[in-house]
Amino acid sequence: MTVKETVLNVPESAQEAPAKLIIASRESRLAMWQAEHVRTRLSALYPQCSVEILGMTTRGDQILDRALSKVGGKGLFVKELEVAMAEGRADLAVHSLKDVPMELPEGFELAAVLEREDPRDAFVSNDHASLDALPPGAVVGTSSLRRQALIAARYPHLVIKPLRGNLDTRLGKLDRGDYAAIILAAAGLKRLGLPQRIRALLEPEDSLPAAGQGAMAIEIVSAARGDGVDLRALLAPLNHDATARAVAAERKVSKIFGGSCQIPLAAFATVSGSTMRLRAMVATPDGQRTARAEVAGSWEHPEFLGEQVSILLEDQDAHAILAACKQEAAAADAAAAAAAAPGQDA
Numbered sequence: 001m002t003v004k005e006t007v008l009n010v011p012e013s014a015q016e017a018p019a020k021l022i023i024a025s026r027e028s029r030l031a032m033w034q035a036e037h038v039r040t041r042l043s044a045l046y047p048q049c050s051v052e053i054l055g056m057t058t059r060g061d062q063i064l065d066r067a068l069s070k071v072g073g074k075g076l077f078v079k080e081l082e083v084a085m086a087e088g089r090a091d092l093a094v095h096s097l098k099d100v101p102m103e104l105p106e107g108f109e110l111a112a113v114l115e116r117e118d119p120r121d122a123f124v125s126n127d128h129a130s131l132d133a134l135p136p137g138a139v140v141g142t143s144s145l146r147r148q149a150l151i152a153a154r155y156p157h158l159v160i161k162p163l164r165g166n167l168d169t170r171l172g173k174l175d176r177g178d179y180a181a182i183i184l185a186a187a188g189l190k191r192l193g194l195p196q197r198i199r200a201l202l203e204p205e206d207s208l209p210a211a212g213q214g215a216m217a218i219e220i221v222s223a224a225r226g227d228g229v230d231l232r233a234l235l236a237p238l239n240h241d242a243t244a245r246a247v248a249a250e251r252k253v254s255k256i257f258g259g260s261c262q263i264p265l266a267a268f269a270t271v272s273g274s275t276m277r278l279r280a281m282v283a284t285p286d287g288q289r290t291a292r293a294e295v296a297g298s299w300e301h302p303e304f305l306g307e308q309v310s311i312l313l314e315d316q317d318a319h320a321i322l323a324a325c326k327q328e329a330a331a332a333d334a335a336a337a338a339a340a341a342p343g344q345d346a
Helices: 029-045 079-086 145-154 167-175 186-191 231-238 241-256 302-314 318-340
Strands: 020-026 050-056 092-096 108-113 121-124 139-142 159-162 181-185 200-202 216-221 265-272 275-283 290-298
Touching (some): 020 029, 029 092, 029 167, 029 186, 029 216, 029 231, 050 079, 079 216, 145 265, 145 275, 265 302, 275 302, 275 318, 302 318
Parallel strands (some): 020 092, 139 159
Antiparallel strands (some): 121 181, 121 200
8 A cells, every 4th residue: 555644734944843852762673773764754854953862671672581461561662761751851752553552651642653664474484485384393483462373273283482582583583493483573674674584474364463563653742841842743744644544443443452462463454545444353362263353434433443343343252252362361370370389299
């Protein structure tokens, strides 16, 4: 889908921009690429404004030995950046939108969503051309319960194991032979100039993307600034209307079902003209129980479409599926705690 960027509320002159803006960002190579991209865009719009990047390490970056679903979810990647903004050390934060929780803390908002990169999942392997080519027992790495469920449903003969770390760390684990293949977001590989690592792209029909996948968002503090600078207006030229509407529909589905990395949930919207098509799915991690739904309608009401597709999912017992996910997660946590407890004599 090719859509021209919509420019809204552009300040009349660079004089309206502050002397300096500071972007908070995670320090991974991909996160810094995204922050640099936003800095370049802002510097072109407001050449008299000095745009700096404050690199930070988040809890999500520090905890690599456990699945995100076990340690607090995707909010671990944004909390420290929000603290920096609240304390005045940064003016805005750049995120991969799929890492942003559905409910932002009070006092924060998403001011712009940039044009989406390729939203598809990518199959990455040094020895195999596709998931279909993997032999029985081959180990596939993924950090996503959504991907786990989709792979388990179609390829029950494969072994799926957790994969944590930034993009370079994950590729390094593949190259060491820890996995026969790994599944990553195509957007990250393309943004870092690594499209050659992609052996195959998984089409949405086979691997429906996560809400917000491939999109970048800019978060700000909602309160008015003391210097009178309107950050919303400054960032408006970076907002891509079609992408923003599509991810609003997707995130509405995720919000309704309490979406987090603890739930295998997918939601993906596309825009053609003034029509939006929204597809969504919820599943158990083993892929044995799945609900799928699709709606289409005016792009003017993305959240309404999110509500409509959620109703269709509910008609397929989506909440029962999600309840089963939570029970399974609780049982796994209990088993892990029991295994870690000191042994006792019989």
